[in-house]
Amino acid sequence: MGPIEMAFAYLLSVLGVFVPAILIVSRGARARRLAITLILTAGVAGGLVAVSSFLWQTTSLLDLSWATPFPFSFAVDRLSAFFLLLVCAVAVPVTIFASPYFDLHYSEQQRRWTWAFFSLFLLSMIVVVTASTGFAFLAGWELMTLVSAALILIEGDSPERRHNVFVYLLMMHVGAAAVAGCFFLFLPYSHSLDFGMIRAAGAAMPGGIRAAVFLSAFVGFGAKAGLIPLHLWLPRAHPIAPSPVSALMSGIMLKTAVYGFVRFAFDFLGGGPWWSGYVVLVVAAFTGLLGILYAIAEHDLKRLLAYSSVENIGIVFLGLGTSLIFLAHHSLLGAGLALVGALLHAFNHAFFKSLLFLGAGAISSSTHTVDLNELGGLQRRMPVTGAAVLIGCCSIAGLPLFNGFVSEWLIFRSFLAGSSLVDAKAGIILPLMVGILALIGGLAAACFVKAFGVAFLGRPRSAEAEHAQEAPLGMRVGLWMLGAGCICIGILPGLLLRPLVSLVQVLVPGAGVPEETLSIAYIIPWIAAIVLGTSALAALLRPRARMARTWACGLPGLTSRMQYTSTVFSKPIRSVFAQVYRPDRKVEQLPTDQPYFPASIAYQSVRTTSYERVLYRPFVELFISLAHRLRRLQTGNIQIYLLYIFLALVSLLTFLRFQR
Amino acid sequence: MIPVLGAGFILLFRNPRFATRAALLVGALEVLALGAVIWQVHLQGELQEGRYLRADALSAFFLMSIAFVSGIVLIYSSGYLRHTGEGRFSSPRWFYALVFMFLFTMISVCLSANLGLLWIMMEGTTLASALLVGFYNTEGAIEAGWKYLIVCTVGIAFALFGTIVLYLAAVKAGMSPASGLDWISLMNAAPGMALDPHLVKLAFVFVIVGYGTKIGFVPMHSWLPDAHAEAPTPISALLSAVLLNCAMYALMRYDVIVSRTVGPAFSHTLLLIFGVLSMVVAGLLILVQRNLKRLLAYSSIEHMGIIAIGLGLGGPLGLLGALLHTFNHSAAKSLLFFGAGNVRHNMGTLRIDGIQGISRTMPQTSAALVVGGLAIVGLPPFSLFISEFAILSEAFAQAHYLVAALFLIVLSVVFGGFAYHLFRMLCGKPGRRPENARLIPSEYISMGIAALCVLYFGVRIPHFFNVLLHEAMAVLR
Amino acid sequence: MKIMVDILQLLLLILGAPLVRGIIARFKARLQKRRGASIWRPYVELFKLLRKEDLTPPTSSAVFRLAPVLLFGCTVCVAAFIPVAHVSALLGSRGDFFLLVYLLGLGRFSLSLGALDGGSAFGGMGASREALISSLAEVPFLMGLVALAILSSRADITGMVAWTLHQNIFNISTVHILAFTSLAMVVLAETGRMPVDNPTTHLELTMIHEGMLLEYSGPSLALIEWASAIKLHAMLALLIALFGPWGMAAGGSGWGLATALLLYCAKVTVLMVLLSVIESAAAKLRMYLVPDFLGVASAVSALAVIFTMWVKR
Amino acid sequence: MGLVGIATEKILSSFSVFLFLTIILLAVARRISTSVLLFSLQSAIITAEVLATGFQEKLASAYLVGILIFVIKVVAIPRAFFVLTKRLKTVHDVKASTTPSQSVFVVAVMIYLSYAAVHSYGGAVRAPGDSLAAAIALILTGAFLMVSRKKALMQVLGLLVMENGIFLAALLTTFGMPLVIEIGIFFDILMGLLLMGIFMFRISDTFEHLDVSKLRRLRG
Numbered sequence A: 001m002g003p004i005e006m007a008f009a010y011l012l013s014v015l016g017v018f019v020p021a022i023l024i025v026s027r028g029a030r031a032r033r034l035a036i037t038l039i040l041t042a043g044v045a046g047g048l049v050a051v052s053s054f055l056w057q058t059t060s061l062l063d064l065s066w067a068t069p070f071p072f073s074f075a076v077d078r079l080s081a082f083f084l085l086l087v088c089a090v091a092v093p094v095t096i097f098a099s100p101y102f103d104l105h106y107s108e109q110q111r112r113w114t115w116a117f118f119s120l121f122l123l124s125m126i127v128v129v130t131a132s133t134g135f136a137f138l139a140g141w142e143l144m145t146l147v148s149a150a151l152i153l154i155e156g157d158s159p160e161r162r163h164n165v166f167v168y169l170l171m172m173h174v175g176a177a178a179v180a181g182c183f184f185l186f187l188p189y190s191h192s193l194d195f196g197m198i199r200a201a202g203a204a205m206p207g208g209i210r211a212a213v214f215l216s217a218f219v220g221f222g223a224k225a226g227l228i229p230l231h232l233w234l235p236r237a238h239p240i241a242p243s244p245v246s247a248l249m250s251g252i253m254l255k256t257a258v259y260g261f262v263r264f265a266f267d268f269l270g271g272g273p274w275w276s277g278y279v280v281l282v283v284a285a286f287t288g289l290l291g292i293l294y295a296i297a298e299h300d301l302k303r304l305l306a307y308s309s310v311e312n313i314g315i316v317f318l319g320l321g322t323s324l325i326f327l328a329h330h331s332l333l334g335a336g337l338a339l340v341g342a343l344l345h346a347f348n349h350a351f352f353k354s355l356l357f358l359g360a361g362a363i364s365s366s367t368h369t370v371d372l373n374e375l376g377g378l379q380r381r382m383p384v385t386g387a388a389v390l391i392g393c394c395s396i397a398g399l400p401l402f403n404g405f406v407s408e409w410l411i412f413r414s415f416l417a418g419s420s421l422v423d424a425k426a427g428i429i430l431p432l433m434v435g436i437l438a439l440i441g442g443l444a445a446a447c448f449v450k451a452f453g454v455a456f457l458g459r460p461r462s463a464e465a466e467h468a469q470e471a472p473l474g475m476r477v478g479l480w481m482l483g484a485g486c487i488c489i490g491i492l493p494g495l496l497l498r499p500l501v502s503l504v505q506v507l508v509p510g511a512g513v514p515e516e517t518l519s520i521a522y523i524i525p526w527i528a529a530i531v532l533g534t535s536a537l538a539a540l541l542r543p544r545a546r547m548a549r550t551w552a553c554g555l556p557g558l559t560s561r562m563q564y565t566s567t568v569f570s571k572p573i574r575s576v577f578a579q580v581y582r583p584d585r586k587v588e589q590l591p592t593d594q595p596y597f598p599a600s601i602a603y604q605s606v607r608t609t610s611y612e613r614v615l616y617r618p619f620v621e622l623f624i625s626l627a628h629r630l631r632r633l634q635t636g637n638i639q640i641y642l643l644y645i646f647l648a649l650v651s652l653l654t655f656l657r658f659q660r
Numbered sequence B: 001m002i003p004v005l006g007a008g009f010i011l012l013f014r015n016p017r018f019a020t021r022a023a024l025l026v027g028a029l030e031v032l033a034l035g036a037v038i039w040q041v042h043l044q045g046e047l048q049e050g051r052y053l054r055a056d057a058l059s060a061f062f063l064m065s066i067a068f069v070s071g072i073v074l075i076y077s078s079g080y081l082r083h084t085g086e087g088r089f090s091s092p093r094w095f096y097a098l099v100f101m102f103l104f105t106m107i108s109v110c111l112s113a114n115l116g117l118l119w120i121m122m123e124g125t126t127l128a129s130a131l132l133v134g135f136y137n138t139e140g141a142i143e144a145g146w147k148y149l150i151v152c153t154v155g156i157a158f159a160l161f162g163t164i165v166l167y168l169a170a171v172k173a174g175m176s177p178a179s180g181l182d183w184i185s186l187m188n189a190a191p192g193m194a195l196d197p198h199l200v201k202l203a204f205v206f207v208i209v210g211y212g213t214k215i216g217f218v219p220m221h222s223w224l225p226d227a228h229a230e231a232p233t234p235i236s237a238l239l240s241a242v243l244l245n246c247a248m249y250a251l252m253r254y255d256v257i258v259s260r261t262v263g264p265a266f267s268h269t270l271l272l273i274f275g276v277l278s279m280v281v282a283g284l285l286i287l288v289q290r291n292l293k294r295l296l297a298y299s300s301i302e303h304m305g306i307i308a309i310g311l312g313l314g315g316p317l318g319l320l321g322a323l324l325h326t327f328n329h330s331a332a333k334s335l336l337f338f339g340a341g342n343v344r345h346n347m348g349t350l351r352i353d354g355i356q357g358i359s360r361t362m363p364q365t366s367a368a369l370v371v372g373g374l375a376i377v378g379l380p381p382f383s384l385f386i387s388e389f390a391i392l393s394e395a396f397a398q399a400h401y402l403v404a405a406l407f408l409i410v411l412s413v414v415f416g417g418f419a420y421h422l423f424r425m426l427c428g429k430p431g432r433r434p435e436n437a438r439l440i441p442s443e444y445i446s447m448g449i450a451a452l453c454v455l456y457f458g459v460r461i462p463h464f465f466n467v468l469l470h471e472a473m474a475v476l477r
Numbered sequence C: 001m002k003i004m005v006d007i008l009q010l011l012l013l014i015l016g017a018p019l020v021r022g023i024i025a026r027f028k029a030r031l032q033k034r035r036g037a038s039i040w041r042p043y044v045e046l047f048k049l050l051r052k053e054d055l056t057p058p059t060s061s062a063v064f065r066l067a068p069v070l071l072f073g074c075t076v077c078v079a080a081f082i083p084v085a086h087v088s089a090l091l092g093s094r095g096d097f098f099l100l101v102y103l104l105g106l107g108r109f110s111l112s113l114g115a116l117d118g119g120s121a122f123g124g125m126g127a128s129r130e131a132l133i134s135s136l137a138e139v140p141f142l143m144g145l146v147a148l149a150i151l152s153s154r155a156d157i158t159g160m161v162a163w164t165l166h167q168n169i170f171n172i173s174t175v176h177i178l179a180f181t182s183l184a185m186v187v188l189a190e191t192g193r194m195p196v197d198n199p200t201t202h203l204e205l206t207m208i209h210e211g212m213l214l215e216y217s218g219p220s221l222a223l224i225e226w227a228s229a230i231k232l233h234a235m236l237a238l239l240i241a242l243f244g245p246w247g248m249a250a251g252g253s254g255w256g257l258a259t260a261l262l263l264y265c266a267k268v269t270v271l272m273v274l275l276s277v278i279e280s281a282a283a284k285l286r287m288y289l290v291p292d293f294l295g296v297a298s299a300v301s302a303l304a305v306i307f308t309m310w311v312k313r
Numbered sequence D: 001m002g003l004v005g006i007a008t009e010k011i012l013s014s015f016s017v018f019l020f021l022t023i024i025l026l027a028v029a030r031r032i033s034t035s036v037l038l039f040s041l042q043s044a045i046i047t048a049e050v051l052a053t054g055f056q057e058k059l060a061s062a063y064l065v066g067i068l069i070f071v072i073k074v075v076a077i078p079r080a081f082f083v084l085t086k087r088l089k090t091v092h093d094v095k096a097s098t099t100p101s102q103s104v105f106v107v108a109v110m111i112y113l114s115y116a117a118v119h120s121y122g123g124a125v126r127a128p129g130d131s132l133a134a135a136i137a138l139i140l141t142g143a144f145l146m147v148s149r150k151k152a153l154m155q156v157l158g159l160l161v162m163e164n165g166i167f168l169a170a171l172l173t174t175f176g177m178p179l180v181i182e183i184g185i186f187f188d189i190l191m192g193l194l195l196m197g198i199f200m201f202r203i204s205d206t207f208e209h210l211d212v213s214k215l216r217r218l219r220g
Helices: A003-025 A029-056 A078-105 A108-130 A134-154 A159-184 A195-204 A207-225 A234-240 A243-268 A276-297 A301-328 A332-367 A383-396 A403-418 A424-456 A473-491 A494-507 A515-540 A571-576 A611-633 A638-659 B002-011 B016-044 B057-083 B092-111 B115-133 B139-172 B183-192 B197-215 B223-230 B233-262 B264-287 B292-313 B315-347 B363-376 B383-397 B401-426 B441-459 B463-476 C002-031 C041-051 C062-079 C097-117 C121-152 C157-166 C174-190 C209-213 C218-243 C254-281 C287-312 D003-028 D032-057 D060-088 D100-120 D129-148 D152-173 D179-207
Strands: A060-063 A073-075 A545-547 A583-590 A600-607 B047-049 B053-055 C054-056
Touching: A003 A029, A003 A060, A003 A108, A029 A078, A029 A108, A073 A108, A078 A108, A078 A243, A078 A332, A078 A473, A078 A494, A108 A134, A108 A243, A134 A159, A134 A234, A134 A243, A134 B383, A159 A207, A159 A234, A159 B383, A159 B401, A195 A243, A207 A243, A207 A276, A207 A301, A234 A243, A234 A301, A243 A301, A243 A332, A243 A494, A276 A301, A276 A424, A276 A571, A301 A332, A301 A403, A301 A424, A332 A383, A332 A403, A332 A473, A332 A494, A383 A403, A383 A424, A383 A473, A383 C097, A403 A424, A403 A473, A403 A515, A403 C097, A403 C121, A424 C097, A424 C121, A424 C287, A473 A494, A473 A515, A494 A515, A515 C062, A515 C097, A571 C121, A571 C287, A611 B264, A638 B139, A638 B197, A638 D129, B016 B047, B016 B053, B016 B057, B016 B092, B016 B463, B053 B057, B053 B092, B057 B092, B057 B233, B057 B315, B057 B441, B057 B463, B092 B115, B092 B233, B115 B139, B115 B183, B115 B197, B115 B233, B115 D179, B139 B183, B139 B197, B139 B223, B139 B233, B139 D129, B139 D152, B139 D179, B183 B233, B197 B233, B197 B264, B223 B233, B223 B292, B233 B264, B233 B292, B233 B315, B233 B463, B264 B292, B264 B401, B292 B315, B292 B383, B292 B401, B315 B363, B315 B383, B315 B441, B315 B463, B363 B383, B363 B401, B363 B441, B383 B401, B383 B441, C002 C041, C002 C062, C002 C218, C002 C254, C041 C218, C054 C062, C054 C218, C062 C097, C062 C218, C097 C121, C097 C157, C097 C209, C097 C218, C121 C157, C121 C174, C121 C209, C121 C287, C157 C218, C174 C218, C174 C287, C209 C218, C218 C254, D003 D032, D003 D100, D003 D129, D032 D060, D032 D152, D060 D152, D060 D179, D100 D129, D129 D152, D152 D179
Parallel strands: A545 C054
Antiparallel strands: A060 A073, A583 A600, B047 B053
């Protein structure tokens, strides 16, 4: 049992056993502080495990099968190591952020439970990405859902929160059923759920089964990842969770779904049927576009972030779909490129999305609201937080010098490389995808200009925002660790690109990336130098600034009500894409008799597109009505009951007759 | 034999408190005796007492779950009966007396070496428990009791006919009338001797309808929700956690014989049909229940369906899953019923829409309900996840894709139902204050044991248990 | 040697930018039967502004001050991508057009934030309109470039230019025409000219780009104006390099460079004339007609991409 | 074989006819007391059949069983029923949910079915076929009675008829089962009747009627 295994065992035992035990046994601040430190050390240990096992290619980590009824073991190949690194790298800052956050918001009792579940949540996600048997994977998978739901419920249980959690649980359970299905579908051929055996069996399976496995994997993991139209739970569950938890859910939990899909589609199946890529591509394109459009329309910061998670997942799956298409055409270079892009984007999104959610947490803890129309002017009041959030916004908008750009760039290049495919279908569709991704990127930029600009810039729109205080030290540290990560990857992408390439080479035999695409690693530092250098020069040109009142068209003074609100800001885009939102607008003007000098104008606009109504209700109602019909069979009349028995008997006897 | 004596012994006490103590004493003795039997079986394979009593691994396995459940049920009811008055046939002492009669019949179901005796004892379980179901003497209780009595007796009558037909087959095949009903001799003889396959099939049809009524297979399940809902909580726990298992045990015996005679295809198909039918119907009915205990009753039907599917699939994992599931289901279900019992005491009702926000008012009970609920819908890290996992993998491994798909779908539906109902009961603003929110020790102990067991078996299966399990499977092969 | 040439090109783009503005203004004046100001006027204005003091609103934060310089930096960096007279650029061979487009995006992003920080209504108005137009404009911009990239099977600007340089001027494909059309429309939108935006208006109903600068004064304003001038110049140079590179110097000879430079001036002049004609002729589109304008551009560029399939093989 | 042997043969074969008669009469009987009488008659016939078989097969145990049946089913149970009817003070109508003619028709169909069944499983039978058919017909009729009669009493009666049928089948196909088992079964039946009596009392106490089709509080 080498050091790596030791570290991993330490990690598991700490997160799974010690921390919850400590928190349950003893109440009081010291115990809690001990627990938090333990979680942090565990996170660091996890990171070390990931890096070292990535470098030295250790595979088997830990085998608990002696204890459990079914094989339950952990192994880390490069894919798992990459995602393990992702989990730990995000978990540590979030934990640091969370400790002051929970102290601010929760009662003693709540804190104990929250931290216990918090560590269990981390554990479950680590289990998922490092499991090497189906049993372990599924166990971790279910646990992940449960614990996160518990974390949401600790916050409180209003009816709509309850309903949202219910929707979350139900959809996750159905998704888990699909995931379980695509594990079990291997069984007749692999005779075991050990990943090695499954991998071996993957190639030998008949096409039909392969297709079934692919589809159920796509549905199962898609539901977890929040692909439209399976995204229903996401904008419901993420906003109502406490911010650190939503950071974990959005930052890491969605990535476990990506991990699962990559594991199945690439590792086990080695690329799905020929149409698989196109299916994924189309769904992903819709997800990305609609996701970001809904995000722009939101004025609740956390809902906005949730929808933008949907969008980013869409981008990741764009990459995966492209890679699948390349695989189907045996063009391994393109496949590698797209896959690297997708994985990198997953990694980046983990960083900036958790950063942004933490930022929302910081805002809500100092202003007690995340409604953009109530905020404003926070940059002057909480500059450190603001700067970190700004970094997050730039990254998520996919701007160069920040990490979001690198991955989107790789995906762009993979689309471009698609033109080299002989197949006309792919050769046209992939380059056209550039347009889609460009639109997504542009809208994302617009969306986060709005988010940051309305929340942090200008003048405060409410008293809370007026008196906002800078977030406590722990929160700032957590935020800035993530922010530093974003910039670091953004300016020196080489740090991750090379390892990712080696990962992909292991994952898809013979794959690689075109050399010239690695040039991004060299060019970006140059660009950074030029941009910042010129900016510095330009800054030198300027004297110090003098304060002067903003020009108010000659009016006595400027009130905050003259500013653009988030709703107004997104108005042009909303009216351009009106057919997406199908808005239901109401304008009430008083008094009605004089249209030009209204005393008051009330305006409201509601999005009426509802997936729930169109896609989900019918299913549910089908089941319910079926149940009601069955219920009628249970008439309280005993004679009817006896009749049932006799009918059963008679039908069996006839069955016997014909069976002979 | 302890229970019978115990029953008489208890009837001597008029004072309920003494009766309770005596009952606990007797219960302890009984559990010890069962433990001894199991241990013997574990040591020396099979026990044979005279011509009519024998115990092999399979019976030992079921005895174990009887011992476990009856133990915690007795502990629980010692506290539960604190507010039942005196009445004809309905006083604590009668309660315990009947309970022990009930236990006696069930134990001897598992111990009987003779199919006839088996039948007699099965009928005995009905008779012993009918009064218990009607224990409260309310309209509902009496109605439920009557239905239970009639429906089950009719069903059992068919089982008797099946037994006779099997016996006929044996006799015609030239076995001595004396041994013509010993399942052991039938089992051993079955492959070699030419039992008329057609008669055997006929027998199995009657038996599966008959004992299926006791198990609660759809469409013979009609008595089950009534009985479970109206009986006193400990009895509901006993019914769904032990009685159903015993009936299942009886069915297993026949299943072995039949599949050894005419090949597994026939009996397994029937089991699969009934299993899937029960699972689907019960799973859907769970969605629309309004009474907590009826909800639990239907989920028992669903789980019996799961077990039947496991049996019907056969194969190492299927059998493992089925046997394991009997035990796990008993533990989880008794836990849930205890929780429901507390809810009834405190809120005075079992109507789900009448219960709200108990997570605030009685945290411990609702914790028990949550643990039980998570376990019963088959989520890790609880034991039912293991057994369902086993059965599912068997289903897929044998490429029974339809069964597997239905299985998965129903699991999701059931999850939805339970989550929905539990949320409604746990969350929300509490209605009326409960009288005594905190658990009294007896409840604490019994629920604690059940919960721990559910959790522990979810993580690992103890060695001794595992050995017994595999011996039992060996019997079923 | 080569590096010197590249730096010279970059300086040409940066320092020549105000001149381009001046000349366009002059042309427009002439078209409108006015004498118009001197073509060196923009330089004078820049110096004037640079000497003035810098005013910031009391409510604003550091973002307000940082925005202009970052914008300037990005624009300069973009200019460094584009070959003018010699088939090479400081970053041309390494960085591809995606980088170019997104650097413009970064500049725009920072400017919009700066505008929002002013705390007045106009800043938000300008930013929101800019957000709409730019997000829609990115599609045809990238797609048009993608079409060319597919033809030349290179992704870096100089590579594409070099490829075009080796084509015969007379067998230009439909793809080129389509791509040119879309890119020209994009340039109009990106640089905020008619019919998308009116660079000379200060009426709140019509302002887009101007609305964002309303709070800026002195050096900051100078930087922004200069940056937008550079942007305009760079865009024109990009069009030239992509669609009319013939005559560009490939080798290192001084004569070649000189002629190339002259040719470039000629081409730019032509474009400027075109631009001013369009600006004087066309009326500004209503805000909500701009998406249609850009939609046409996107459709054209999409066609360009699709046609590459047949042109390529 | 002697004269007696032949007599038994005849008896055995002709009993089934009487059984059919009892069934049909049961179907049309309107008063509980009548049905009870019919039942005891039926049991008497079965007793005779048991004795006959016992004589034919020279089985000592069969005699014992026969006596048991006589004591329990011909004497005890009908007595109990009469006591019950008196105690429960119910109207004596059986409250059929089918008209007599329908019942008769159904019973006739059942008899036919039982014959068909016997012929399909013909190989299994060593006693005269029609009496096995009679046994099955008894089972089916019992079932029919339970389904169609609303009175709790009549349901119990139907159950007993079924019991009779099963028992008869057991007797005819095999030599009856081992003695202990038989006794056990009888014991069970007695206990069952006892319980049902208790419940009938409770029902009539709580609901003031014995109409089980009205017991429909628990449903769904």
